[in-house]
Amino acid sequence: MERFTVLTGLVAPLDRANVDTDQIIPKQFLKSIKRTGFGPNLFDAWRYLDEGRPDKPDTDRPLNSDFVLNQPRYRGASILLARENFGCGSSREHAPWALAEYGFRALVAPSYADIFFNNCCKNGLLPVALAEGEVDRLFHEVAAFPGFRLTIDLEKQTVATPDGGEVGRFDIDPFRKYALLNGLDDIGLTLRHADKIRAFEERRRSEQPWLFG
Amino acid sequence: MIARTLYDRLWESHTVHVEEDGTTLLYIDRHLVHEVTSPQAFEGMKLARRKPWRIAANLAVADHNVPTNDRSRGIADPVSRLQVDTLDANCAEYGIVEFRMNDPRQGIVHVIGPEQGATLPGMTVVCGDSHTSTHGAFACLAFGIGTSEVEHVLSTQCLLAKKMKNMLVRLEGPLARGVTAKDAALAVIGRIGIAGGTGCTIEYAGGTVRALTMEGRMTLCNMSIEAGARAGLMAVDEVTIAYLKGRPFAPRGELWDRAVAHWRTLKSDPGAKFDHEVTIDARSIKPQVTWGTSPEMVVTVDERVPDPDREKDAIRRESMERALTYMGLRPNTPMTNIRIDKVFIGSCTNSRIEDLRAAAAIVRGRRLASNVRLAMVVPGSGLVKAQAEHEGLDRIFKDAGFEWREPGCSMCLGMNADRLDPGERCASTSNRNFEGRQGTGGRTHLVSPEMAAAAAIAGHFVDVRQWR
Numbered sequence: 001m002e003r004f005t006v007l008t009g010l011v012a013p014l015d016r017a018n019v020d021t022d023q024i025i026p027k028q029f030l031k032s033i034k035r036t037g038f039g040p041n042l043f044d045a046w047r048y049l050d051e052g053r054p055d056k057p058d059t060d061r062p063l064n065s066d067f068v069l070n071q072p073r074y075r076g077a078s079i080l081l082a083r084e085n086f087g088c089g090s091s092r093e094h095a096p097w098a099l100a101e102y103g104f105r106a107l108v109a110p111s112y113a114d115i116f117f118n119n120c121c122k123n124g125l126l127p128v129a130l131a132e133g134e135v136d137r138l139f140h141e142v143a144a145f146p147g148f149r150l151t152i153d154l155e156k157q158t159v160a161t162p163d164g165g166e167v168g169r170f171d172i173d174p175f176r177k178y179a180l181l182n183g184l185d186d187i188g189l190t191l192r193h194a195d196k197i198r199a200f201e202e203r204r205r206s207e208q209p210w211l212f213g
Numbered sequence: 214m215i216a217r218t219l220y221d222r223l224w225e226s227h228t229v230h231v232e233e234d235g236t237t238l239l240y241i242d243r244h245l246v247h248e249v250t251s252p253q254a255f256e257g258m259k260l261a262r263r264k265p266w267r268i269a270a271n272l273a274v275a276d277h278n279v280p281t282n283d284r285s286r287g288i289a290d291p292v293s294r295l296q297v298d299t300l301d302a303n304c305a306e307y308g309i310v311e312f313r314m315n316d317p318r319q320g321i322v323h324v325i326g327p328e329q330g331a332t333l334p335g336m337t338v339v340c341g342d343s344h345t346s347t348h349g350a351f352a353c354l355a356f357g358i359g360t361s362e363v364e365h366v367l368s369t370q371c372l373l374a375k376k377m378k379n380m381l382v383r384l385e386g387p388l389a390r391g392v393t394a395k396d397a398a399l400a401v402i403g404r405i406g407i408a409g410g411t412g413c414t415i416e417y418a419g420g421t422v423r424a425l426t427m428e429g430r431m432t433l434c435n436m437s438i439e440a441g442a443r444a445g446l447m448a449v450d451e452v453t454i455a456y457l458k459g460r461p462f463a464p465r466g467e468l469w470d471r472a473v474a475h476w477r478t479l480k481s482d483p484g485a486k487f488d489h490e491v492t493i494d495a496r497s498i499k500p501q502v503t504w505g506t507s508p509e510m511v512v513t514v515d516e517r518v519p520d521p522d523r524e525k526d527a528i529r530r531e532s533m534e535r536a537l538t539y540m541g542l543r544p545n546t547p548m549t550n551i552r553i554d555k556v557f558i559g560s561c562t563n564s565r566i567e568d569l570r571a572a573a574a575i576v577r578g579r580r581l582a583s584n585v586r587l588a589m590v591v592p593g594s595g596l597v598k599a600q601a602e603h604e605g606l607d608r609i610f611k612d613a614g615f616e617w618r619e620p621g622c623s624m625c626l627g628m629n630a631d632r633l634d635p636g637e638r639c640a641s642t643s644n645r646n647f648e649g650r651q652g653t654g655g656r657t658h659l660v661s662p663e664m665a666a667a668a669a670i671a672g673h674f675v676d677v678r679q680w681r
Contacts, residue, residue: 016535017528018407018507022647027628031278031292033252033299035360051635051653054292083528085408088441089647090626091343092250093359114377114411114443115343119359173375175236186361187261190369193230193238197371200229200240201267210464210472211242211336212269 002124003183007105008151008162009078012069013142019082020089021116025098029054038094039101043069073146081138082109086127087116096120106152108159110135121176122186128152128159134168154181216482218379219448220414223354223479227337229371238371242336243353245322246273246309246363248300249628250341254364255303265307266370272331273304273311276321277628281591281618284315293629320594320620323347323561327431328594330460334449334476339366344561344644346437349446350430351453352479354414356443378488380413380442384421386496391678393571394429395563395642395661397421397493398436399501403511405491410442413489416481417447421495427456428565435562436644439508448480500677502548503646503659505536510646512548514664514676520544539648540656541636549674551658552584555639556615556669557651558662559591560625563642566600568662573606575666575680581614582672589616589631591623615669627652640668 029041031054040058045051047069049062063070069077080099086109087095096119099107106126120127130138142148150167151160154177159167172180179186190197205212217225230238251273258264265271278293288294297314304311312319318329323344326332338348338355341363348355362372382401388394402409415437422430430447437445454473457463464472499513510533512519521533521544537544542551558564558572569592581588590610592598598620601607607617624631625643633639633655642665643650646657660668663677 017532020507020645020647022626022645022650026649026653027626030249030628031290031296033256033296035253035256045649045653085411085441088407089343089645091341091357091359093253093341093361096359111408111411113408113441115357115359119361122359122361173236174234175232175373185261186373187263187365187368190238190365190371190373194369196230197238197240197266197369201370204240208335208472208475210468211333213462213464213468 001122001183001185004105004124004126004154004180006151006153007078008149009105010074010076011079011081011138011142011148011150012074012077013081013139014068015083015139017083018085018088021087021092021095022089024087024095025092026052028052030092030094035097036101038098042098042102043067076103078103078105079150079152080104080107081135081142082107084110084132086112088113091115093119096123096125100125108135108138108150121180124180124183126152126154126180128170130159130168130170138167216485218481218485218487219352219416219446219479220354220379223335223337224376226335227354235375237374237376239337239374240371241339241366242270243331243338244271244366245326245338245340245345246271247277247322247340247342248275248296249277250360251303251363252296252299253360254367257364258368263368265309265367268308270370271309272326273300273309274319274322274325275300275314277622277626279314279621280629281621281623281631284619290630317595317599320597321561321564321622323435324564324593324597327351327427328460328596330457330463333457333463333472334453334479339372343438344435346443346445347431347435347561349434349437349444350427352446352449352476354444354446357438377443378413380410380415380489381487381491382415382417383419383490383492384417384495385419385492386421386494387424388421388495388498389678391663391680392498392500393661393663394425394432396498396501397495398433399503399508399511399659400493400498402436402440402508403501404493405440407439407507407509408441410437410440413442415440415442415445417445422447423450426567427452428567432562436508439644449476500661500664502664502674504540504542504548505533506539506646506648507536508644508646508659510536514548514674516548518542518544518546518548549676552638552673553640553668554584554586554637555633556585556588556665557591557624557639557641557643558589558665559593559623560643561593562644563662564591564593564597566597568642569597569601569606570604572662572666573609575663575677576613576615576670577609579613579670581669584672585669587616588614588669589618589624591618592620594620613670624651626650640665640674
């Protein structure tokens with residue numbers, strides 16, 4: 001996993017509540033057996049005017065110029081500003097894969113769906129939760145100031161404007177933070193406890209053998 | 214001793230190790246695998262030169278991509294075919310039990326787990342699919358995971374997790390005639406909202422739950438995720454035990470007796486403390502129909518499409534307006550005036566034998582309305598299909614003009630060829646009415662099997678309580 005330490009980047013706003021994973025990456029693109037190739041189909045149904053297909057190149061498809069990410073001022077954005085319950089719905093990890101491949105490294109929203117939040121952290125995509133009022137203010141500032149950027153510091157757990165003005169602080173579990181800061185692979189961390197897992201398993205097998213039939 | 218909830222007990226009994234911040238290494242008893250969320254996990258495991266930790270913990274089936282019509286020629290779409298072939302190859306390589314496409318036991322992963330007795334009380338059950346919450350009906354801690362976690366479970370038989378909060382949803386009183394577990398699920402979501410259970414595990418309790426069959430309980434737990442909760446669960450009782458007896462993966466003989474004695478203990482202690490409690494008078498629940506693009510956008514069949522002008526919150530009003538535009542609906546239209554183009558009876562929410570019986574009872578001796586272009590019944594598994602055919606339900610549906618299909622996820626999410634066309638309106642027994650869920654531009658109304666069947670015959674939504 002890529003490390004996440006400090007990110008300064010352009011902010012793109014997606015002003016909708018309850019954005020579900022079917023919107024983030026529609027199902028026809030879940031047929032891939034790879035982890036890559038999802039970026040061009042992020043928000044596919046909102047981003048293009050025609051229907052996307054996995055066997056069709058995206059390069060000459062007509063863009064929906066009304067969709068916020070198609071506006072030139074948000075090109076190259078690495079922080080997505082969103083509304084409550086972002087990422088609700090299915091467990092598809094293709095959603096954070098698509099966001100990351102598009103170029104996002106962090107999300108800022110009042111809340112996230114549980115599975116999506118987890119999936120983001122496994123991919124070095126930092127989901128920052130700020131208070132609703134703080135997010136609201138950011139939506140106004142992004143609209144008012146073209147080129148609006150933010151700095152997200154994971155170590156300090158802060159969101160600030162690049163000149164140092166603090167926007168808000170966010171919570172994150174210390175274990176997740178440690179893994180993200182160091183780009184550590186969860187499986188490797190877990191396997192340090194292989195002996196404990198084996199011992200647990202043996203005890204369980206003797207107490208509830210029907211689970212191992 | 215402190216009174217504990219069922220969730221507390223399941224959590225504690227699977228804890229292998231706890232980090233300082235409470236992050237817990239949780240042992241996983243059962244891992245269900247399907248073709249969409251597993252290929253990258255198998256690949257990652259191979260690249261890291263690891264092997265599955267405990268092969269017998271895994272059970273695999275292809276369900277999302279499989280065609281529901283003629284299977285004799287295999288899967289026409291080469292991209293779908295590759296995904297299913299990849300699952301077959303991965304399972305063959307490691308010796309993981311898989312029900313392949315033409316196996317009579319093949320079906321939707323959340324239907325076959327319980328059907329086979331592969332889901333047993335007291336287990337942790339995970340799958341790369343959010344509707345894994347279904348299995349909580351068996352007093353399992355069951356939740357959906359992403360692909361990185363699929364690889365984690367394959368490689369370590371564990372997951373890293375933080376404990377959720379405890380939420381109790383108590384349903385009391387009998388459900389009225391024509392009102393089902395699906396209506397109860399939608400009523401709960403309508404009440405607490407699609408993020409109401411975020412950060413929580415929901416335990417469903419109360420007389421209404423105890424009176425439900427296991428299939429009804431699964432329907433209710435299935436839609437916990439639509440209320441934001443990763444897991445929903447219910448205590449074990451005689452209904453649970455009777456359902457499991459004799460299932461292929463369930464224990465037998467002396468082991469069965471030992472297992473049952475343990476299972477009977479799987480319930481919340483009296484006086485256990487919940488972080489949130491919601492009580493719903495189930496007698497007041499009416500047949501539900503969603504009108505918008507989120508499962509919380511739901512009304513009862515005797516109501517009208519809501520009017521955004523009456524909503525004070527700006528963000529909610531905007532969501533409502535956007536949903537009405539997408540759905541092609543005008544505010545204040547009676548729900549029973551909404552005409553439909555297609556009907557889908559199926560999905561991990563409502564494709565079990567009791568669902569099909571209930572829908573068939575409505576349809577028997579009648580014909581599809583002329584405006585209904587396609588009505589399809591997709592059984593949840595090959596065994597459900599065989600049972601339905603044994604009872605003659607397939608004839609009832611076919612005589613009425615329904616298509617009788619092979620098992621799979623089908624038009625719940627339209628990864629195979631079963632999809633809505635842009636603008637088409639569907640009465641669906643599935644679980645999500647998101648934009649484009651059943652096909653780009655498609656319009657989904659979530660209902661019970663009885664309501665879907667009645668809509669197919671009438672051509673528009675009708676109050677199934679008045680069906681004669």
